[in-house]
Amino acid sequence: MDDRLGFAVLLILMLVTLAMASSVQTQPPAEISGLRHHQHADFFRLVLEVTRVREYSSAELSQPDRLYLDIYQARLNSSLQGKTFEFNSPCVRQLRLAQRNPTTVRVTFELQPGTKEKEKIYYLKNPDRLVIDIYHRQSLSAAGQPVGPEGPQSGGGSLLTDKASINQPPKAAIPTTSGYSLVRQLGLGVKKIALDPGHGGTDPGCLSQGGLKEKDVALDLAKRLKSILETQGGFEVFLTRETDISLPLEKRTKLANEKQADLFISIHLNASPRKTRTGVETFYLNFSPDPAVNELAARENASSSKNIREMKQIVDKIVKNTRFEESRALAEKIHRQLLGHLKQHFGPRDDLGVKGGPFWVLIGSEMPAVLVEVSHLSNAKEEEALKTDLYREAIATGLFRGIIEYVKSLGKGS
Ligand SMILES: [Zn+2]
Structure with a gap:
C-alpha cells in the first residue's frame, strides 16, 4: 500500500477507535x-x-x-x-x-x-x-x-x-x-486450536533495533506452541499461516471458523515508544476507553483492507460477539501463565494487564479468541532474549500452560 494512503487509513482507524472509545464513556446506557x-x-x-x-x-x-x-x-x-x-x-x-x-x-x-x-x-x-x-x-x-x-x-x-x-x-x-457458559456447562472441552501468527508477507509488523521482524518471530513462536500443544496436550492445532505470506485480518478468524477450531489465539509482539516498557499484554475483543489500547489496535489493524463504510460494521460485529466471557477467561489464564513463567525464568517484567480492545483479527470468531502481545521488540533486553531458542521456548511453554489452565477450568466454572 502507498505510504500516504496507509497513513490515511491508519489515521482514520485511530479516529474510529477513539470515537468509539469516547462514545462508550459519554453515552448513557x-x-x-x-x-x-x-x-x-x-x-x-x-x-x-x-x-x-x-x-x-x-x-x-x-x-x-x-x-x-x-x-x-x-x-x-x-x-x-x-x-x-x-x-x-x-x-x-x-x-x-x-x-x-x-x-x-x-x-x-x-x-x-x-x-x-x-x-x-x-x-x-x-x-x-x-x-x-x-x-x-x-x-x-x-x-x-x-x-x-x-x-x-x-x-x-x-x-x-x-x-x-x-x-x-x-x-x-x-x-x-x-461463569457457567455453554462450553463449561456441556463439558465440551477443547480439541482443536487455531494459532494465528500476526502479520506476514508484505506486512512485517513491528521491527526491533537489530532488525527482528514481528511477523517472523510470531510465526516461529506459533510453530513452537503448535508442537508443544500436539505432543504434550494431544490437541489438533491449525495455523492460519505456516509461511511468510500476507493474510488479511478478516480471513484469519474465517479460517478458524471453517476449521471449527475451539480456540483462537493470535500471537503478536509489542513495540512502545517507551523503550523501557517490557512484559505481556493480552486482549479480548471489546470497546476500550484507553487511548493507549486504541493506538495499539490501530497499529495492529493497519493492514486491514476494509474501507470506511465497512469500518462502521465493527460496532455491530462487536455487539454480536457472544464469546465475551469465554474470551476474557482465556485471556486471563494465558496472561497469568505466560507472565508468571517469563518472570520466573527471566526476571521481572511489566504486567501490562488483560484488556478489551477493538482488534479486527478477533472480530467474527465463533470461538473464544484472544490476542497476546508476548514481549517487546522495542525493549533491548527482551529483543536480545527473543533472539534465543530458550526464551522463545519459554514463551511457547507459558502460552501452553495458559491454554491448559483454561481447558482444565471447563466444567468447573472457575
Ligand atoms: Zn502485531
Whole structure:
C-alpha cells in the first residue's frame, strides 16, 4: 500500500477507535423499554425493545435448564424491573428480567427440561431491538429454514396483553452463578486450536533495533506452541499461516471458523515508544476507553483492507460477539501463565494487564479468541532474549500452560 494512503487509513482507524472509545464513556446506557413475544411453529421469539445495544453475551445453565442473556451497559425501564412472565410454550417456561448490577441487565429464560434445540440471538436496527429465537426439539422439519428478519408480521403480540401471569407478584430473580457458559456447562472441552501468527508477507509488523521482524518471530513462536500443544496436550492445532505470506485480518478468524477450531489465539509482539516498557499484554475483543489500547489496535489493524463504510460494521460485529466471557477467561489464564513463567525464568517484567480492545483479527470468531502481545521488540533486553531458542521456548511453554489452565477450568466454572 502507498505510504500516504496507509497513513490515511491508519489515521482514520485511530479516529474510529477513539470515537468509539469516547462514545462508550459519554453515552448513557441502553434502555430496555419493552418486549413482546410470539410462539412460532418451531421456535419461541422474544423481542426486546432497546435504545441501542453495545454488547451482550449469552450462556446456559442447568438444573433447571436456563438460557440467559447479559446485556452490558444497559438498564431496565422501571416498569420491567424484576418482572417474571410464565409461558405455556413447548420450550420456554418462564422469563425473568433483572438489573444484575448497575450496568448489566440479565434476561433469563427458564426452559422445559431437555427441549431446546438451539437459539439465535441477533440485533436489528430501525427500530433498535434484540431478538432471541429459541428453537425446540420437536417438529424439526422446518427448523433448518432460515428465519427472516424480525418484522411486525412475525413479532407477535404484546406481552402485556398476554394471558401470561402479569398479575402475579414479580418473583425475585433466582441468583445465577456466573461463569457457567455453554462450553463449561456441556463439558465440551477443547480439541482443536487455531494459532494465528500476526502479520506476514508484505506486512512485517513491528521491527526491533537489530532488525527482528514481528511477523517472523510470531510465526516461529506459533510453530513452537503448535508442537508443544500436539505432543504434550494431544490437541489438533491449525495455523492460519505456516509461511511468510500476507493474510488479511478478516480471513484469519474465517479460517478458524471453517476449521471449527475451539480456540483462537493470535500471537503478536509489542513495540512502545517507551523503550523501557517490557512484559505481556493480552486482549479480548471489546470497546476500550484507553487511548493507549486504541493506538495499539490501530497499529495492529493497519493492514486491514476494509474501507470506511465497512469500518462502521465493527460496532455491530462487536455487539454480536457472544464469546465475551469465554474470551476474557482465556485471556486471563494465558496472561497469568505466560507472565508468571517469563518472570520466573527471566526476571521481572511489566504486567501490562488483560484488556478489551477493538482488534479486527478477533472480530467474527465463533470461538473464544484472544490476542497476546508476548514481549517487546522495542525493549533491548527482551529483543536480545527473543533472539534465543530458550526464551522463545519459554514463551511457547507459558502460552501452553495458559491454554491448559483454561481447558482444565471447563466444567468447573472457575
Ligand atoms: Zn502485531
